[in-house]
Amino acid sequence: MSAQQHKAQVEAQELVAQSDTGARNLSGSLGYMVAFIAFFWSAFQLFVASNVPYWLEGATGINLIFNNSEIRFIHVAFGMVLAAFAYPLFANSKRDGIPWYDWVLAALAVFACLYLVVMRNQIADRAGLPTQMDLIVSTIGLCVLAICVYRTLGLPLVVVAGVFLLYAFFGNQSFLPDAVQWRGASYNKAMWHYWMQLEGVFGVAVGVSASMIFLFVLFGALLEKAGAGNYFIKSAFALLGHLRGGPAKAAVVASAMSGLYSGSSIANVVTTGTFTIPLMKRTGFPAEKAGAVEVASSVNGQLMPPVMGAAAFLIAEFTGVGYHEVVIHAFIPAVISYIALVYIVHLEALKMNLKGLPKPPALLTAMQRLIGVLTGFIGISLLGLAVYYILGFFKANIPGLTFPVVLVLFAAFYVYLVYVASKSPDLVVDDPNAPISELPRAGDVGKTGYYFILPIVVLIWCILLERFSPSLSAFYATMAMIVIVLTQHPLKAMFRGESLAGTYWRGLVDFIEGMIGGARNMIGIAVATAAAGVIVGTVSLTGAHQMIGELVEYLSGGNLLLMLMLVAMMSLILGMGLPTTANYLVVSSLMAHVIVELGAQTGFIVPLIAVHFFVFYFGILADVTPPVGLAAFAAAAISRGDPIKTGVQGFIYSIRTALLPFLFIFNTDLLLINVTYDHAIVVFVVAVVAMMLFAAATQGYFFARSKLWESAALLLVAFTLFRPGFWLDMVEPPYERSTGTAVMQMIGDAPLNTEVRLNLVGSDFDDPDKVTKRTITLDVGVGSGEQRLQAEGLSAMEDGDKVVLDEPFPGTKFSKELQVFDFYGDVPVTIASTEVQAERMAKEWFYLPALLLLALVIGLQRRRQTQPAF
Structure with missing residues (x-):
């Protein structure tokens, strides 16, 4: 690896550290101290999520049961302490030590949060009547939180929360327009609202962060530490690397797999992009396009269930829809968006006449290869359906198949799959700049890590079949992952007949580092959800969302489509520079209610889950949109391309994602709302075809370079497939x-x-x-x-x-x-x-003229086709 390439990767890793885990590099006793605090935070979250506190109370009489509010207070305390220790306050602050003021900041954070735990009974007795000490603690807490948010997430969220805080105090001033004025709040009332009760900082968002998000982030950190990230990347390359633009297609799939558990688009860019971007450049992609592909796929990873950048749990909480239903509703939009991105990459490869990487010699028959692919890693995309239907069938027909029995089956399958993996060498992280003589075989790569899928099976089983709460489901999945981290190396050594010396220690080190990494990944999320609580608290205190609704209503003039476009642009602006969880909290608190209210006034009624997905999608697109798209800057640091051009190209690739919210707002079938299983399959197939046609139209290439009218025709066909009801409404009133x-x-x-x-x-x-x-x-x-x-x-x-x-x-x-x-x-x-x-007649009849128009375009383009379409 050249010095310049090494420098690019170091810069990208530093960007992740600054935004996700902390840019300070501590060693010695200070490093051990911060690591211990992080490990203890993870251990505390596992402890309160388990039944151990109740078992201890029954067995020993010791009461270590924490109620929901106490867990929130301690959760934020941990987050702010680690923010003070892990993140430097200023760009020129020293990175190898902790200044005195950060010790003070950490002490104040602990004091302000634990005061609520120690004094909880007295606070409850004087509800709404704060003492002077209450006000001092609240003021300290909010000031420390603002500093922690600034150092972990930068200025944008501090500014947004600060504006809302000022509005709570000074919203009654005469210099404000009458439309936005409210009566204002006293200092006592505001401080009590924001800090002393569960309406502000410690509201629903922090509750979800403490009870659900942490466990899923910890699960992802352990999965990554066990080697799953490298396994996903290599599996994607083994399956797709030989195709046209293979490295770019592999980048899309690898980012999708990472999106299953990742809570950060920036971390996703660096994790997969460090390997994929150099390979894309070597196969012919310009630097900006290579970075843009990785950005678009990584940002899409935040829309991928079951985690959705940790926002899935917040969506479930704010909409009242069950978490398992949120996962089901999110499935089709996320998958078709990824399929369309793979197709966009394919079209780019066709336009540049690119080839794939050298594939291994065919040692198997075509049928054997097909069976290997179908039973290999690519099946993870259908894993949820397989668990739901196959295991669901056994659960319905075998009453004795209880959860403990499933755990025993899990253990048996795990040992067997580790045995299979032990027959092959462990995967190593390759140098992305090293020459590739040929790709590995998909089957050889797949069998080295099939057991990584088992914790995901446990997670899906718990959520969809046992209907456990998301937090309990995440707890069992995390415990399954801990078992894998601790035992995979000793078991492989045993099956290989090698010495067990050092294998237990290696598993223990991976476990400790995974626990520490999970906590450090949570620092930004914890303080972000706390800061977003200020915004949510202001909305509940002042009714600010009504003011924004009136503004949007005035600007849109009652036009529904214009109203949605204004909400989309506002969500895009509000989401700039914010991590996924804070992003969703801000845009949903301010913009979701606007669609619901104005829609109801115009006779447009849409399910609440569709509204929240709408604003969430556009908030997430801020990660790729210049000038603040942090994911684009991370990709550009690796590709050595221009970050603004990378962001612009990434947004062009992401137009398909920007289209989806408008489609499922008007056609909720895409979210699988009130559809049968048979109809769901039809919806999925039609949506995939329509999205690929939309991608072809926007890229100006289908079977050959498209003429302007051909692109317009493809757009018309895609629109008709997505929303045939639009034409039916023109023929017959609904x-x-x-x-x-x-x-x-x-x-x-x-x-x-x-x-x-x-x-x-x-x-x-x-x-x-x-x-x-x-x-x-x-x-x-x-x-x-x-x-x-x-x-x-x-x-x-x-x-x-x-x-x-x-x-x-x-x-x-x-x-x-x-x-x-x-x-x-x-x-x-x-x-x-x-x-x-x-x-009325079936709206699907309008598919026929659309397909005839599509056949005409295909026929004309085939005459000009100069290379195979695939």
Whole structure:
């Protein structure tokens, strides 16, 4: 490796350290101290996630059970202490020592957090009435948190949280526009809200971080330490390296595999990019395009279930959707986005006439190779479905297949797969700049690490079949991973007949380093979720999301598509420079409610999970978008390309990802919401074809270089495949509509278990002079129109030619949603119209003209084709 290449890799690793694990390089007693704190943090999180505290209390009478709030306080304390010790405060601060002020900062962090643990009973007794000491502790805590956020994540999140904090105090000032003013909060009220209770810093986000995210990040760190990262990369290259643009395709797949457990797009770039980017350049990719491929695939890794950059657990918490359902909803968009990126890479290789890496000689028949591929590592993409259906079948038909029995089966399979792996040499990390005479065989690489898949099987089993909580599922998967880390080397040595000396120590060292690495990876996430709690707390205290909603409503003029585009741009801006978890918390707190509220006013109702995915996707795209795209800077450090050009090219590759949120907002089938299994397969196949056509259109190349009208035709075909309902709505109205007093008749005549939409109009609660609108949906049951309304907690009566709606009782289904209306204002709340889904032709009929147009484009391009398409 040349000195310049070594320097590039060191710079990239430093960027990861600065953003993820801490840039300080401590040695001696200080290094051991920080390592011990990190290890103890991981051990504490495993301890509170297990049943050991309850077992200890029953066996010894010692009470070491921590409640949820105490775990949050201690979690943030650990994060801030390690932030003070691991991250230098300034760019020119020394990296090999800890200045005195950082010792003070760490002590203040411990004091401010543990004060809440020690004084919890007294604080509960004086709820809402802080003492002077409470205010001092709260002030210290917020100041220390701001410093920790600055040193771990940089200035952007500090600025965003600071603006919201100032708004809480000074939102009543006359120099602010009337539209954004609120009554303001006293210092006592704000400090109590932000620090002394679970509404601000220690809110839901920190709770999810402490109970779920930490365990998944620890799981990923142990998996990486066990050698899974190198295994994923080599497996991807063995499978795809011989194809056109093979290293780039392998980079996409390897990043997808890393995205299964990684919580950072920057770390993903450096982990896989250190190997893939030099190989891409050697096979003909320009530096910027090589970096852009790695950036696009690594950022996509944050959208890959089951972890989704640790945001999946937050999405489940904020939407009320079960975590296993979040994973299912996220599956198709993430997979088709990756498939499209592989196809984009293929098109780039065709345009540049690139070849693949030399493949090994064929020692097996074609059928044997096919069987090897199907049963090899590539099957991990179908692992979730296999576990769900195959193991689910056994669970349903073998009542004795309890979780302990599954663990015994896990142990048996693990020993067998380690035995298989022991028959081959261990994989070593190759020099990406060394010449490659030929690629390894996929089967040879695959069998060296099939056992790495087992903890993922345990995780999926726990979540999808046992329906354990995400935290308990992650605990069992992490414990399975710890078993592998500790025992893989001794077992291999035993099966190989080698000496066991040193193998136990090697496993123990890997375990300790994995525990330390998991904690260091969590530093930024812990302080980010705490800082995001300030934003979420301000929103709950001031109702700031309503102000933003009014701004978006004003700018969009009530146009739904323009409103979504404004929300997308705001999410992109808000997500710049933020790690995945903080990114989601910020954009969801501010922008998700806007889509829900404005959509309901215009009659556009979309599932909440789709709304949260929408803002999350655009927030994540900030990692690749110039000028702040940190992932692009990390890739450019390795490729030695221009970071801005790398970011621009990466965003061009990511246009397909920017398209997806608009598609699943209007076509929730893509999220597998209320679809059958058979229909899900059709949705997946059609979506893959449509996304590949979209990629071909945006790249200007299909079977040959596309003419402008051909690209436009491909876009039209892709749009039709994605959303055939758009054309159907133009031919036949989607709803049968009724107005006036006839609305009650329509509600009563609607078929059982169908959806009826009520379009309501009435005085706005906050502005009586304003008439507001809201659309709600009813799932109708048995009875007349009045009875069906009453079953939903609604009461209405005819008043002349109108049907007037009464205020719903508190606690009923629509009581909160209809608080936007003033039921006692001058303008009564009326049911302006009702809508029932009309019986129409199948929207899939519009696939036929789209496919005919596609056939025309293919026929014309085949005449100009100069090289094989694959």
